Amino acid sequence: MPSPPTLAIWKFTSCDGCQLTLLDCEDELLTLAGQVRITHFPEASSEVLPGPYDVSLVKGSITTADEQLRIHHIREQSHVLVAIGACATSGGIQALRNFTDVAQFRALVYASPEYIDTLATSTPIAAHVPVDYELRGCPIDRRQLLEVLSAFLIGRKPDLPDTSVCTECKRRGLTCVMVADGTPCLGPVTHAGCGALCPAYRRGCFGCFGPMTSPNIPALVSQLRACGLNEDAIQRAFRTFNAAAPAFIEEVQYRRTQCR
Amino acid sequence: MNTPAAVVIDRPGLDGLIRGLMADGYQVIGPTVRDSAIVLAELDSPDQLPAGWGVDASPGHYRLRPREDGAVFAHSAGPQSWKQFLHPARQRLWSSRPDRTYTAESGDALRYAFIGVRGCDLAAIGILDTVLAGGAHSDSAYARRRRATFVLAVNCTEPGGVCFCASTHTGPAVTAGYDLALTERLDAGEHGFLVEVGTEEGARILAQVPQRRATAGDVEEAQAEVARAAGRMGRQMPEVDLRDLLHQSRESPLWEDVASRCLSCANCTMVCPTCFCTTTEDVTDLTGEHAERWQRWASCFEIDFSYLHGGSVRPSVASRYRQWISHKLSTWHDQFGSSGCVGCGRCIAWCPAGIDITAEVARLAEDAGRGQQDVSAQPAG
Numbered sequence: 001m002p003s004p005p006t007l008a009i010w011k012f013t014s015c016d017g018c019q020l021t022l023l024d025c026e027d028e029l030l031t032l033a034g035q036v037r038i039t040h041f042p043e044a045s046s047e048v049l050p051g052p053y054d055v056s057l058v059k060g061s062i063t064t065a066d067e068q069l070r071i072h073h074i075r076e077q078s079h080v081l082v083a084i085g086a087c088a089t090s091g092g093i094q095a096l097r098n099f100t101d102v103a104q105f106r107a108l109v110y111a112s113p114e115y116i117d118t119l120a121t122s123t124p125i126a127a128h129v130p131v132d133y134e135l136r137g138c139p140i141d142r143r144q145l146l147e148v149l150s151a152f153l154i155g156r157k158p159d160l161p162d163t164s165v166c167t168e169c170k171r172r173g174l175t176c177v178m179v180a181d182g183t184p185c186l187g188p189v190t191h192a193g194c195g196a197l198c199p200a201y202r203r204g205c206f207g208c209f210g211p212m213t214s215p216n217i218p219a220l221v222s223q224l225r226a227c228g229l230n231e232d233a234i235q236r237a238f239r240t241f242n243a244a245a246p247a248f249i250e251e252v253q254y255r256r257t258q259c260r
Numbered sequence: 261m262n263t264p265a266a267v268v269i270d271r272p273g274l275d276g277l278i279r280g281l282m283a284d285g286y287q288v289i290g291p292t293v294r295d296s297a298i299v300l301a302e303l304d305s306p307d308q309l310p311a312g313w314g315v316d317a318s319p320g321h322y323r324l325r326p327r328e329d330g331a332v333f334a335h336s337a338g339p340q341s342w343k344q345f346l347h348p349a350r351q352r353l354w355s356s357r358p359d360r361t362y363t364a365e366s367g368d369a370l371r372y373a374f375i376g377v378r379g380c381d382l383a384a385i386g387i388l389d390t391v392l393a394g395g396a397h398s399d400s401a402y403a404r405r406r407r408a409t410f411v412l413a414v415n416c417t418e419p420g421g422v423c424f425c426a427s428t429h430t431g432p433a434v435t436a437g438y439d440l441a442l443t444e445r446l447d448a449g450e451h452g453f454l455v456e457v458g459t460e461e462g463a464r465i466l467a468q469v470p471q472r473r474a475t476a477g478d479v480e481e482a483q484a485e486v487a488r489a490a491g492r493m494g495r496q497m498p499e500v501d502l503r504d505l506l507h508q509s510r511e512s513p514l515w516e517d518v519a520s521r522c523l524s525c526a527n528c529t530m531v532c533p534t535c536f537c538t539t540t541e542d543v544t545d546l547t548g549e550h551a552e553r554w555q556r557w558a559s560c561f562e563i564d565f566s567y568l569h570g571g572s573v574r575p576s577v578a579s580r581y582r583q584w585i586s587h588k589l590s591t592w593h594d595q596f597g598s599s600g601c602v603g604c605g606r607c608i609a610w611c612p613a614g615i616d617i618t619a620e621v622a623r624l625a626e627d628a629g630r631g632q633q634d635v636s637a638q639p640a641g
Contacts, residue, residue: 028546031545031546031547032546034547035546035547146546147543149546150543150544150545150546150548151544153544153546153548154544154548154551156542156544159541159542159543161562161564162562162563162564163526163559163562163563163564164523164524164525164526164562166523166525166526166527166530166612167525167526167530167557167559167562170339170349170526170527170530170531170557171349171350171530171556171557172349173299173340173344173349174295174339175294175295175296175297175299175338175339176322176339176527176610176612178320178612179320179321179322179339179609179610179612180295180296180297180322180323180339181296185612187525188523188525188527188612188613189523189525202295212563213563214524214563214575214577215523215524216519216520216521216522216523216524216577218520219520219521219522219523219613220523220612220613222613223320223612223613223614226320
């Protein structure tokens with residue numbers, strides 16, 4: 001019997017939410033453990049085995065010189081590399097540093113800033129190495145994670161639709177929070193995958209899955225304004241989980257030039 | 261069958277009809293208030309009908325409004341349509357077992373009773389019948405559900421701000437395709453319903469509740485009320501040959517203009533009661549021993565929708581909006597023998613950007629009219 005494929009989970013700059021999503025797959029974990037050999041997952045096990053790895057799940061963004069080197073080493077060791085979560089796919093919340101002076105932050109936050117060795121930017125994995133698949137979200141969606149792993153195991157393409165959150169909202173039969181309640185919502189420009197989690201609780205989408213392909217953000221901004229958001233609030237809406245996603249950067253920069 | 265004379269029932273009579281359908285084993289689906297809207301959902305009791313609720317709708321805007329009376333059908337289209345029951349957003353087509361044998365989905369054995377189907381929506385169900393069950397390759401699950409569905413229709417007496425069924429000739433009166441058709445009457449504090457019978461099944465259900473024979477006056481007043489509704493539509497589709505207009509408008513500058521406002525979020529197609537497109541997804545479990553194929557709603561506004569090897573055929577939003585409206589209003593005639601639009605106004609109200617299909621068509625018609633004048637102004641030869 002051939003040995004099972006190996007699975008490695010790697011952490012870069014991030015919280016632990018996306019790794020926890022894997023551990024949250026409680027009903028599936030034993031089955032998964034029977035299908036793959038988990039060879040690197042420090043969050044779950046102290047057993048660390050050398051590569052190469054059939055699948056690497058990479059979470060977190062690149063924010064240090066050491067991480068810049070480490071991600072290349074992991075890529076070389078990995079047959080399939082999947083970037084998981086907003087940090088790994090767009091730079092995460094910590095990419096807010098990209099728009100300001102990180103040295104100032106460092107001096108403000110740390111008593112001894114000289115011990116902090118960090119880059120001026122937080123960048124996604126795909127800015128450094130080729131990535132096979134990206135799972136969006138803060139955190140990722142467990143069903144999408146299982147979909148990618150199941151697809152890999154059987155050798156098919158995973159189903160990761162590049163469409164708006166609205167399509168998931170409507171398929172669930174939910175009532176639009178923006179149209180019926182006037183609640184600001186980023187769903188019309190946000191990449192699907194969460195299953196319309198926030199609208200299901202009558203909250204507007206926070207955009208944690210980042211922009212879908214070719215979103216029409218200016219058209220949404222008019223509606224956010226109609227929902228009562230002021231310019232600061234609109235900027236904040238695009239400067240959260242995926243602040244450094246190019247479509248969101250472009251919008252904030254455009255609006256700044258308009259306001260001046 | 262001989263068409264029985266119309267009768268009048270009161271609100272307890274309506275409740276009796278619904279209870280009768282429930283007792284008969286129907287899964288009763290009707291309007292009810294949930295999450296700031298009048299949605300369509302399974303009813304456990306006739307008390308869940310949206311009594312005393314109306315709706316204010318305009319482009320990109322929908323609000324519930326309390327009514328002084330106890331009207332239960334005085335509201336225009338909500339965020340959902342009957343398509344979500346007849347042609348569900350997600351359904352399994354087949355599954356396979358480890359020994360590689362397949363089981364095609366035999367479909368649910370549900371018998372739906374739809375309560376409060378308006379003219380626009382009854383026309384939409386008729387269109388879905390043609391599209392999904394009328395061709396050489398009938399959708400067997402749809403056809404089965406449809407055959408088993410009881411339709412309690414309502415003549416619309418309360419059109420909303422985005423309604424335009426009078427101009428698409430699909431309402432406000434229901435003309436065919438129902439088991440029972442009601443007209444809600446609220447005169448002098450008396451809440452009643454004129455009931456017309458469409459089928460024997462309708463007559464059988466109706467026989468279970470107290471009723472009185474309708475007078476000629478009852479029928480005339482109800483008809484007058486529906487006729488007045490036709491004059492109170494919030495919107496109107498331009499009365500031109502839309503099939504031709506869209507055909508001629510392929511290169512219109514309007515498409516780029518709409519694209520600047522369109523979110524390509526696909527809400528319009530998802531709420532449209534006749535948009536029927538689907539895609540399929542193949543799912544396997546972690547062991548790979550169990551595989552399933554699922555069908556789910558898709559939309560021509562999704563970039564994946566027209567993806568062929570190497571890229572999307574319609575990468576621009578302008579091309580996607582043009583595709584949607586051209587199919588809906590023009591090429592639908594070539595394909596299915598009618599327009600695909602029934603004038604329910606859902607795509608207008610539930611577009612977060614408030615894009616109004618009647619206004620866009622009016623602009624196309626205006627541009628086309630101007631174009632023709634320009635041409636006629638040119639000297640011959």
